[in-house]
Amino acid sequence: MAGPVNPAERVRPARVAVVGAGAVGAYVAARAGQAGAEVVLCVRRGAYDRVRVVRDESAGGNFETPLRVITDPARLDAPLDWVVMATKAHQTHAAMDWLHAALAASAEGLGVVVAQNGVRQTERVSPPVPRDAVLPAVVYINAELPEPGVVRHLAYGVLQIPDSPLGERFARVLPPGDVRLVDDFVTAAWSKLLSNSAANSVTALTGRGLEVLGRADVAELALAVMRETAAVGRADGARLPTDAPERTLERLRRQPPGAGTSMLRDRLAGRPLEHEALIGTVVRLGQRTGVATPASAALLPLLAALNDDRAG
Ligand SMILES: NC(=O)c1ccc[n+]([C@@H]2O[C@H](COP(=O)([O-])OP(=O)(O)OC[C@H]3O[C@@H](n4cnc5c(N)ncnc54)[C@H](OP(=O)(O)O)[C@@H]3O)[C@@H](O)[C@H]2O)c1
Known part of the structure; x- marks a missing residue:
């Protein structure tokens, strides 16, 4: 399903859905948007049209990213390049409707990043996502969500993902330095x-x-x-x-x-x-x-x- 390179992403912004707009999901969505991706944030509730990241000047200062926020998986109807699953691990099963919708709308080339704590993240979404289309991620982002759409970024800001062609492809979706490719995931x-x-x-x-x-x-x-x-x-x-x-x-x-x-x-x-x-x-x-x-x-x-x- 997911080829190592999606040539279309070279000529247009990557299309990214982030499922779960907690601290990590909202931060990753904001960073992807900052890097030029078209981002849709998939949430259970909430009406806002941007994510504001609040942080020290030494960490780069505050910034805001406009994005689309949806509450209904049926609205995930356009092809995507990436889904970032950023719910808590125990919420993954209940959030599968988003993945099914993304898979149905994206005939090929869809990659899924599971940005959650723990090990064996791939097993949480596969099936339905083919294993070779999944990138597990170790999250080193210290953040809180004081209110919907507002992230307090406290420290770090890196996703560790397997060093692979798919990993290299995802690294281009976020600003340089936000993804670290690791040999031994x-x-x-x-x-x-x-x-x-x-x-x-x-x-x-x-x-x-x-x-x-x-x-x-x-x-x-x-x-x-x-x-x-x-x-x-x-x-x-x-x-x-x-x-x-x-x-x-x-x-x-x-x-x-x-x-x-x-x-x-x-x-x-x-x-x-x-x-x-x-x-x-x-x-x-x-x-x-x-x-x-x-x-x-x-x-x-x-x-x-x-x-x-x-x-x-
Ligand atoms: N925060 C950190 O500093 C940090 C650091 C390292 C690793 N992590 C890991 O990263 C992962 C995400 O953590 P987090 O802190 O971002 O968690 P979080 O703040 O609890 O956010 C999870 C979000 O997922 C949403 N959600 C749950 N089910 C959903 C569904 N069916 N559809 C759409 N959205 C749904 C929740 O929405 P509701 O608001 O509706 O409940 C919530 O906003 C976890 O595995 C955590 O352990 C977090």
Whole structure:
């Protein structure tokens, strides 16, 4: 379905649909628009016609990108070059109508980028999207959405995607530097999951920012989760250094006061948590690969219980 190069994109702006206008989706949409793409933002609700990105002067300053915002998949009726799936992982299934509409409207050349935390992002959209048309992405964009259409960009701003002809093609859709092509995507994804599995879990469960890792007992628990994550990752093919858990913990402990995680933000906002795609994956793949994950397995039902009173 997706060829390595779509020649049409060389002579006209890339046509990009971004599904999910949260912090990451709205940021990526704004950056694609800034780079000259025609962008349509696919949302469940909201009426606005531009995304405003607010950030420090040192990061490039504020900017605004006009774009089209739609709430009905039936309106995704023109051929597209790209869909960027930027919902939370657990929202992907419910957002499939957008992908079906995009596939129906785009006979060939459609690529789908899954810009979500976790590992094995390709499996979340394939089928219906052919595997060779999917680009999994590790998201290094630290952003919040204070209101619809307004992104507070806090740090970083990079999508790591597999180094491939399809990856090179997508890199041209965003401003230079926003996409980093990586040789070993499996390792890149597990490196990110290493911190997400532990940091998101302990902050969401305690309702506290990363400063909670200053407690020796919480740090010990986080380290246990990270060691399990690293062991499962290695069984899945990731080449993680022996001391990756310890180094990740040190990095997390150096974060400035008040630094949080996306799962903590979701907990405080009363939204469903992304725990299944993060620590749930560690437990499930651990079972499949014969790696014991007792600390992660103990945290999982507690995180699931936090979801009991939230809308799905
Ligand atoms: N934010 C960060 O700093 C950050 C950093 C690294 C990685 N990530 C990862 O990036 C991914 C996206 O994160 P995020 O922070 O952008 O999440 P988010 O702010 O929660 O945004 C998700 C968006 O998807 C929308 N959505 C859900 N179902 C939909 C559907 N069926 N159709 C259309 N839109 C739908 C939600 O809409 P509603 O508003 O209607 O609920 C929401 O606006 C996650 O996997 C996250 O872990 C985020």
